[in-house]
Amino acid sequence: MRKTSILLGTFFICLLMLSGAQMAIPYQKDIVPEKVAALYTANFIKFQNEVDALATLVNKASSVNEWEGLKSQVEKTRLVYKEIEFIFDYYQTFYNGTYINGAPLPKVSEYFEAEKVIPPGGLQALDEAVYDSVSNENLQHIKVLANGLKERVDFIANIHLPVHLKSSQIIECIRSGIVRIFTLGLTGYDTPGSVNGLKESVVSWQSMETTFLYFEVGMAPEAKNEFEAIKKHFTKGKNILKANTHFNDFDRLAFLKEVVNPLYAALSEFQNANKIMLEPYKKHAQNYKAENLFDKDFLNTDFYSELVYLPLYNPKTIALGKLLFGDPQLSKDNVMSCASCHNPNKGFSDGLPKSVSNQKGVFTDRNAPTLMDAGYSARYFWDMRALDLEKQVIHVIDNDLEFNTDFDAIVAKLNKSERYNKLFKEAYGGIAKEDINQRSISNAIAAYVNSLKSFNSPFDKYVRNETKEYPENAKRGFNLFMGKAACGSCHFAPVFNGTVPPFYLESESEVLGITQGFDSIAPKLDTDLGRMGNGLKMDKHPFLKNSFKTVTVRNIALTAPYMHNGLFVTLEDVLAFYNLGGGAGMGLEVENQTLPDTPLELSQQEMEDIIAFMETLTDVSEYGDGGE
Template sequence: MYQNKLKIIIQFLLFITCLSVVLGLKESTDRIGLKPLADEMKTSFILFEQSTRELQNAVSLLEENSSGKGKKEISITQKELSGARINAAKEALKNSRMAYKRIEFFMDYFFQSSSLIYNRPAKVEVEEPYMEYQEPSGFQVIEAMLFDADPLVHQKELADQAELLVSSAAGLPALLYGFDASDNQVLESVRLELVKVITLSITGYDAPELKSGIEESYQSIFTVQKVLLPYIKKDLPGSALLNQQLGATVDYLHQHPDFDSFDRMEFLRHYALPLQEQLRNFIQSSKSELQQKSVLNYGAKNIFSPDAIPSNVFPDAANRNLKMVALGKKLFLEKALSGNLKRSCASCHHPDQYFSEQLKTSTAFDGKSSVSRNAPSLLYAGFQYSQFWDGRAKSLQEQIKTVISNPFEMNGDHQVVVAELSKSADYRCDFAAAFSERAVNAINIKTVADALAAYLGELNPRNSAFDRYMNGDSKALKSEALKGFNLFMGKAQCGSCHFAPLFNGLIPPYYKLTEYEILGTPANADFKNAKKDKDRGRHDFFPISYYEAAFKTPTVRNVEMTAPYMHNGVFKDLYQVVDFYNRGGGAGLGLDLPGQTLSAKPLNLSEKEMREIVDFMKSLTDNL
C-alpha cells in the first residue's frame, strides 16, 4: 500500500513540475547553455532509465535463486549462484548510481521535489516544523538491503524499490517539456554540485557500502565540464584557466578511483579547491552571479576559507555590532544573571578550557547534584540552526534566556536580572551604546540575550593548524594528521556526519539544516559490558520514535581541549570516541537500538588508523 501511495505521489510531483515549466519560468535574455544543457539531460535521462531497468532485472534474478532459502542444507552451487547474483545486483546498483550522478545537479537544483525519490538517506527523515515524515527510498535503501547479512530476506522490498526507480525514471523526459532557465541558474547549479563533491561524495555520504564515491565524483565533475563547455567556448575572462582546471580535476578522479586509498587532501588542495576558485572568478567576471539555493558566501575563495559560511545567516544573528559583542563578553562573566549572584555563563563554559569544562556533566545550581548533560564548547556554537544537545532552542538568544531561567542551571528570574543590571551606571551606558535605537529602557532580557549571542557568534577563530594548511601553509600539518584527514573523510566515514568545513551537522551544499543522529552512546565506557543510556535526546522535545536518543551533531573543532565527550561525557579521551565508532556505535556493542542511524557494522580501522584520526582532530585546535 505504501508503494502505491508513493507511486501516486511521484506521478503528482512530475505533473506539478511539468505544469510549472509549461506555465513558464522567468525568461532570460542570455541562455547560452540552455539548449546544450537540455540536450545533455535528454540523453542522460535515457541512459539513467536504462540503468534502472538493468538494476530491476538484476534484483529480479535474486528471486529465482530463493528456492533453497529456509532449508537447513543448501548446496555449494546454490550458494555460489546466490552470491554471484547478489554481487551482480550490487554492480547494477553502482552503475545506476553512476548514471544518476550525471543528472544529480540538474534534478537537485531545478526539480528538487521530484529528485527526492532517487537518493534519499536510508532512514526516516522528519521535516520540521510540520513533522512530516519522509520515508526512505531509492538507491541508499537498496544499498542497505543488498549489503545486509542476508539480502534475500528483502526480495520484495528490493523489487518494490527497483520498480519505483524505473517508473519515476521513465517520466523524467517530461521535465524538459517547455523547460527554461537562465545561465545564472545553470552556473549556480554546477557550483553547488562541486561543493557537494567536495563535502559529500568523496566521503561516501550516500554510498558507504559500495564505496563508489570517487567514481561518482568523476561522473559529477565530468558532467559539470560538459555543461560549462558552451560558456568556456565564448572565451570569457577566466575561461582558459577554468577549462584547464576542469580537465585536470576530471583526469585526477579518473586515475584514482579507489575509495579507501584516495588522497582527499591532494585532491582538495591541488584540484577541487582551485577549481572552485576558478569557477568563482569565471562567474564573477561574466557577471552571472545568482544565489537562490545556498547560504554560502559565493565570494569566498573556496569552501575552507574563513568567510565561506557567513555567521549572519543563522537565526537572529543579522544585527550584531562590535559594541554588542563587547557587552556580551562582559555579560558572559556577570554573576548577576544567576539567582544566587554566584554563577555566570563562565561557571560551566570556562574560557580558559575552550568554553567547556572537564566534568562529565556540569554541577547544578544547588552546588551538589549534576545536570543531565555535558557542557559542550561554545566555540562555533553560532554556526548552527538549533541549540542544546537536543536542538530544542532555535537560536542562541532562545538558548540564553532558557539557561538563565533554568532552575538547575542559573535559576535567574528575568525581571530580577534586568533590575539588577539596571542598577549599574556602567551597564546603563554600555546597553545604550550597544542598542542605540533603544536608548530608553535599553536593558531588558531581549537585549541581554542579543548581546550574549553577539559575543558567542564571534567565537569562531578558524586559525587551527588545519586551517593554516588549507590556506597555504604546507608545513602546518604533520603526515599523521594528513593521513588522519583522509581517513576521517573516507574510510572512517566521520566526514559523512561531521560535514566540512566546520565539521559539524550543517548539511551541504545548502547549509540550511542541522542534522541529528542516533549513535547509541552508552551509559558507560565498558565496551564489553555496555549499558544503554536512558537519555531520550530530542524525543523529549519532539516525542516521535524517529527522535528516540537523537542528538545534534556537534563540531569536532577543538575537541582535543574539550574532554570528556558525547552528550553524557562518557568517554574520557578521543581514542575511546573513535574506537566507539569503529565498533559500530551502541548497536555494534550489542545494545538493542533498532533506530540507530549510525551503521552498526565495524569500520575495521586499525589501531594506527584510529590514532591518525585522533591526530587529525587535534590539528583542528584553535589558538585562543
C-alpha cells in the same frame, strides 16, 4: 566623389559588423543556459528511463537468483543520476534530500507530509539495500524502494522540466557540485552499501566539466585565462579520480589542495572576469564569494539567524554580549554566568563529564559542548530543542539547575547599571520602548556566541596554502577521517559538524549507542532519550530515541570529556568506541543506530593518526572580540 562614397560605405559596413560582433557577446552568453538546459533535460530523461528499467526489473524478479542483475541496475541508475545531481539538487534541494538521494533514514520533513514520518527511500536506500543480505524479505523491500523512486521521479519530472537556468546559477551548481563530491562522494556518505564513491565522483566531475565548457562560446576576452585554468583543473581532477585507487587509499588531502580549492576559486574568478553577476536561486548558507572551502566566510552564519532581533554581526552587540556572557547577574542569586560552563580557556566547555549546577554538589544532565563554531548550525543543544541562538539563551535562563530565573528579574538588575543602560542604548536604542529587554539580552549573547569562529587552525592554514608545514601523521589522519574511518560522513567539512553539505541547510543528529560507562564486557545503554525527549512534537518519534546532535570536532583537543554524558575521558577512548561499531557493535540492542555496527578495523597507528589530525583543528586565536 565615388571614391569617397565607397570609403564611407565601407566604413559603415565595418561599423555595422563591429556593432554586430559586440552585440554577439551577450547573445552568445545568453544561449549558454539554453544549451545546458537541453543537455540536462536529455540526461534527466535518461535517468527517468533507468529508474523505469529498475522498477520493471525488480517487479519481474521472482527470486534472489536475480540479485546481481538488480545490483547492476541500481549502480547504473545511480551513475546516470550523477550526471544531473549537481543541477537537480540545486533547484530541488529538499525534494532531492527527502525522496531522491537523501540519507537512508526515516525523517520528519517540514516541507513534505508535515509531521508525518517519511520512511527511508531513494537512491541511497537502494544502494544500501542491494548490498545488504540476499533474502526474499530484502527483495520485497527493494521492490518498495524502486517503485517509490519511480513514483517520485515521474512526479517531479512533470513540474521540474523544462528547467529555466541562468549563467550565474550554472556556475553555482558546479561549485556546489565540487563541494558535494568532496564532502559526500569521497567520504562514502552517498554510497552506504557499495562504497562506490570514487566511480560516481568521476561521472559527476565529467558532467560538470562538460557543462562548464559551454561557456567558451561568447566568453569575454578577459576571462580566457581563467577558462583555460579551469579546463586544466578539471582534467587533473578527472585523471586523479580515474586512477583506479582503492577508496581507502585515495589521497583526499592532496585532492583538496591541488584540485578542489583551486578549481573552486578559479570558477569564481571566471565568473567575475566574464561579468556574470551573482543571482542565487534561493538563500542558503554557502557563500559564493568565498574562494576556498576552508575560508572563514565559506558559510554565512547569517543564514541560521535570519529571524533574530538584530543581525548578529554588529560589533556593538558582540561586545555587549561578551560582557553579559561573563556576568553572574544573569542567574538567580548571582552564582553562575555563561562562562561557568563554557570557559574560554577550555575551548568554551568546562572539562567536566556533566556541568555544574547552581546547587553545590549537584550536576546537570549533560556535558557542556564547545560554543566555538556554534553559529554554523540549524539546531542547538545536544537534544536539538532550540531552533536559533537567541532561543538557546532562553532555555538556560529558565532551567532550574542553571540560571533558574526569568528575564524580568534580569532586566531589573541590568537597569540598575549605568554602564549597561549606556551600552544597550548604543546597540539597541530606538528598536523597542525599553532598550534592555528579553530580545535584546538574548540577541547580544547570541551575537557573541555567533562570533566564536575557529578557522585559523594549523589545518586551515595548510589547506589555504598559508603555510607549508603540516605533520605527516596529521595528513594520514585527515585522509582516514574523510575516508576509511567514515568520520567525515557525519562530521562534514569544513566545520566538521553535522550540518549537511553542500548547502548546509539542516543539522543532523546520530544514534551511536552511547553507554553509561565504557565497559565493552558488560555494557549498559545510556538512558537519556536525547532528541526524542526534547519536547518538540516533530522530534517525538522512536527513531530519534537516544539521538544526539553531531557537534563539531574543531578544538576537540581542548574539550574533553566527550559525548553528551561525558563518557569518554580521552580521544583514544572515543576512537576505540567507534572502532568497535558503537553500542550495537558492543552487543547492545540499539534500535535505529545510525552508526554502522560493523568494526572499522582501524589499527592503533591509524587511530593515533586521526587524533593527530583532530589536534591540528585547534584554534583559540579569536574569542569574538569584533564583528565579521
